[in-house]
Amino acid sequence: MIYTRTIPIEFCHCDPAGIVFYPRYAEMVNHMVENYFIDVLGYSFAEMMAAGQGMPTARLEVDFRKPSRLGDRLNWTLAVEHLGRSSARFLVRAEDRIEARSTVVWMERDFTPSPWPEAFRAKLEAYHA
Template identity: 75%
Template sequence: MSYDRTIAIEFCHCDPAGIVFYPRYAEMVNHMVENFFIDRVGYSFGRMMDEGYGMPTARLEIDFRKPARLGDRLDWRLTVEHVGRSSARFLICAEDRLEARSTVVWMDRGFVPAPWPDHIRPILETHHA
């Protein structure tokens, strides 16, 4: 099962040539993970932080396939590629423009890796490709 979302390319995403400035793609990848947690997991980053937990990105790989331009609307897709004891790897694609893998780690209140909570793990496993 995948999570899909459309992101419009706006002026703030672009460099003077009118194409997406590559670090903005990292922000969009994080946008996909964050909104997956809001929409599918039902657990926002804000709530996570309020409760003393965290989920930092431990690894990020991005392959840039072709440029996106101001005004484009890209269809993004997130799938869960791997679920570990305390980590998960997401495969995130934006049409034919980009393919990314983002690995996150669940952190407990002491900011040390901890097993996925019982209310999150089953949802990640449901979205596992």
């Protein structure tokens, strides 16, 4: 399965040339991961933090293919490309504009990598590409 979401390109995303300033894409990739957790796993980052858990990004790779401009509405997709014991690599795409790989690590209160909770693992596996 693939998670999808539309993100409009707004003024706050753009540089003076009117195209997306490249660090804003990193924010949009994180937006996709965060909303995937809310919509699919039913667990928000706020709930995660309140429970003393975390999911920091350990690696982020982005290929920039084509600029996006103010007013564009990009259709984004997210799939789980790799699922490890305590990590996951998400393949995130915005049409023909960018392709990103975001690797996250599940952590419990002691800030050490921990196995994915079983309820999450099953849902992550359903989105494995």
